[in-house]
Amino acid sequence: MSTEQIPALRLENIVKTFPGVRALDGVSFTVMPGEVHALMGENGAGKSTLMKVLGGIHQPNEGQIFIEEQPTVMNSPLDAKAKGVVFIHQELSLADELPVAENVYLGELPRKSFGRVDWSKLHADTDEILKRLNVGFGPKDLVGDLSIANKQMVEIARALTVDAKAVIFDEPTASLTDAEKSVLFEVIEDLKSRGVGIVYISHRMEEIFRISDRVSVLRDGQYRGTLETADTNEDEVTQLMIGRSLDLSRNVQHGELGAVALEVRNLSCGNLYQDISFQVREGEVVGFYGLVGAGRTEIAETLFGLRDPTAGTILLDGKETTIHSPIDAIGAGISLVPEDRKGQGLVLGMNCRDNMTLPQVDDMTAGPFVSDGAEVAIFDQYRDKLEIKTPGWKQLVGNLSGGNQQKIVIGKWLSMHPRVLIVDEPTRGIDVGSKSEIHKLIRELAGQGYAVIVISSEMPEVLHVSDRIIAMFHGRITRTFTSDEVTEDNLVQAISGITPEQGAA
Ligand SMILES: Nc1ncnc2c1ncn2[C@@H]1O[C@H](COP(=O)(O)OP(=O)(O)OP(=O)(O)O)[C@@H](O)[C@H]1O
Ligand SMILES: [Mg+2]
Numbered sequence: 001m002s003t004e005q006i007p008a009l010r011l012e013n014i015v016k017t018f019p020g021v022r023a024l025d026g027v028s029f030t031v032m033p034g035e036v037h038a039l040m041g042e043n044g045a046g047k048s049t050l051m052k053v054l055g056g057i058h059q060p061n062e063g064q065i066f067i068e069e070q071p072t073v074m075n076s077p078l079d080a081k082a083k084g085v086v087f088i089h090q091e092l093s094l095a096d097e098l099p100v101a102e103n104v105y106l107g108e109l110p111r112k113s114f115g116r117v118d119w120s121k122l123h124a125d126t127d128e129i130l131k132r133l134n135v136g137f138g139p140k141d142l143v144g145d146l147s148i149a150n151k152q153m154v155e156i157a158r159a160l161t162v163d164a165k166a167v168i169f170d171e172p173t174a175s176l177t178d179a180e181k182s183v184l185f186e187v188i189e190d191l192k193s194r195g196v197g198i199v200y201i202s203h204r205m206e207e208i209f210r211i212s213d214r215v216s217v218l219r220d221g222q223y224r225g226t227l228e229t230a231d232t233n234e235d236e237v238t239q240l241m242i243g244r245s246l247d248l249s250r251n252v253q254h255g256e257l258g259a260v261a262l263e264v265r266n267l268s269c270g271n272l273y274q275d276i277s278f279q280v281r282e283g284e285v286v287g288f289y290g291l292v293g294a295g296r297t298e299i300a301e302t303l304f305g306l307r308d309p310t311a312g313t314i315l316l317d318g319k320e321t322t323i324h325s326p327i328d329a330i331g332a333g334i335s336l337v338p339e340d341r342k343g344q345g346l347v348l349g350m351n352c353r354d355n356m357t358l359p360q361v362d363d364m365t366a367g368p369f370v371s372d373g374a375e376v377a378i379f380d381q382y383r384d385k386l387e388i389k390t391p392g393w394k395q396l397v398g399n400l401s402g403g404n405q406q407k408i409v410i411g412k413w414l415s416m417h418p419r420v421l422i423v424d425e426p427t428r429g430i431d432v433g434s435k436s437e438i439h440k441l442i443r444e445l446a447g448q449g450y451a452v453i454v455i456s457s458e459m460p461e462v463l464h465v466s467d468r469i470i471a472m473f474h475g476r477i478t479r480t481f482t483s484d485e486v487t488e489d490n491l492v493q494a495i496s497g498i499t500p501e502q503g504a505a
Pocket of ligand 1: 018019021022023041042043044045046047048049050389390398399400401402403404429431
């Protein structure tokens with residue numbers, strides 16, 4: 001017998017078409033046991049589709065799947081799981097109304113005789129997996145009550161219920177804190193050491209270079225090549241992905257600042273955040289930086305009327321304003337591009353145009369009547385501006401790639417021409433090329449006189465787009481930096497609750 005290892009899985013010449021789209025055009029891809037194989041490519045390149053073919057969600061038009069060199073057909077996700085391929089989705093696919101344990105073992109609850117569910121085993125098994133993941137919730141907690149990050153952990157817990165040959169992670173870290181990310185990477189290391197093959201999809205280069213052994217790149221549904229991570233660099237990968245290099249240097253054009261558009265004085269909301277005061281001027285981009293859970297999203301939600309503050313005042317153009325609902329906020333000229341696009345930003349079963357142009361609040365239909373043609377024109381304008389990849393406006397948003405869905409949300413809020421635009425994690429799931437386009441767009445909007453708030457967990461992003469950066473720690477503002485005085489070091493200190501004196505000591 002040969003001592004050569006055989007691949008954990010192999011995809012050969014996979015073709016997958018959708019109406020108007022050739023999503024995969026003859027892609028081959030191999031994962032060895034114990035390897036972390038990163039899959040990269042622009043938004044819409046075909047990464048998720050390739051993995052959905054592997055995971056039994058889509059049947060390929062052509063091509064063959066091999067598990068340990070045995071030709072295999074994946075009839076359904078549960079079938080794929082039974083054959084050792086576990087898929088952790090980019091778009092969460094959990095049942096909100098069910099507890100954690102039922103979600104972890106969805107479709108395969110442990111049974112006793114007469115088919116009765118073995119609840120004590122279910123809870124004990126789930127508890128063991130949750131312990132391994134070091135999470136702060138239990139088997140009986142309702143999934144709908146969990147944060148997005150914790151939902152992501154439930155999704156990951158699902159993968160650990162079987163003896164997998166291969167585990168696919170499709171942008172798993174998008175909403176995880178640094179601590180949760182470290183746990184995830186430990187889980188991946190552990191799977192690796194047990195000989196499991198890992199497919200890891202992410203747009204975050206630093207993660208790719210931290211955990212992968214090889215990187216394969218797709219472009220427009222075609223295979224572009226495979227690189228050994230140790231022998232390559234970000235520039236080479238970017239070249240392969242988008243066909244050009246990117247200049248990511250810090251060269252933000254700061255324009256003239258106008259009057260104060262938004263002012264917040266001593267705003268508090270229970271134990272979520274306290275005593276928040278800041279101003280945003282016309283033409284200014286203010287970045288909010290902090291760890292996940294520092295209170296940034298909650299402030300944004302308050303300004304958009306989704307949460308009532310317990311104390312403090314909000315002033316727009318110098319006038320005190322009360323905001324109790326999104327309708328109030330939109331009326332006052334505040335828009336929010338939410339962090340959770342699936343929950344708050346998009347109707348997946350509706351087409352691209354309607355998602356972008358329909359006001360997101362039901363009772364806002366009283367506004368001026370917009371003709372179909374005008375709506376298409378609005379859609380076309382933002383599709384071009386944001387380079388949204390779709391065969392046409394009639395496409396259902398649920399069929400777009402994850403990154404392109406995010407662009408639809410951004411387009412929707414821009415098309416309302418707000419005075420104050422709040423964007424929460426604007427480039428989550430967006431590829432490197434489009435990311436720099438969206439950063440440019442944010443600066444352009446400021447240049448046109450918008451007051452912009454950018455909430456981001458990515459330091460390069462806040463550094464790149466902001467005129468000023470507000471650092472938060474545990475619900476409080478710890479420091480405000482101008483773009484001249486900010487450094488990576490003092491920013492890290494400010495969001496960790498270290499005062500400059502302590503830091504220097
Ligand atoms: N069910 C579907 N119906 C129609 N088109 C689809 C469907 N699923 C995917 N597509 C299209 O196939 C192409 C590839 O999409 P895919 O989701 O695989 O991209 P991706 O590489 O995962 O991108 P991202 O980085 O944005 O997640 C896109 O043009 C997308 O719109
Ligand atoms: Mg995808």
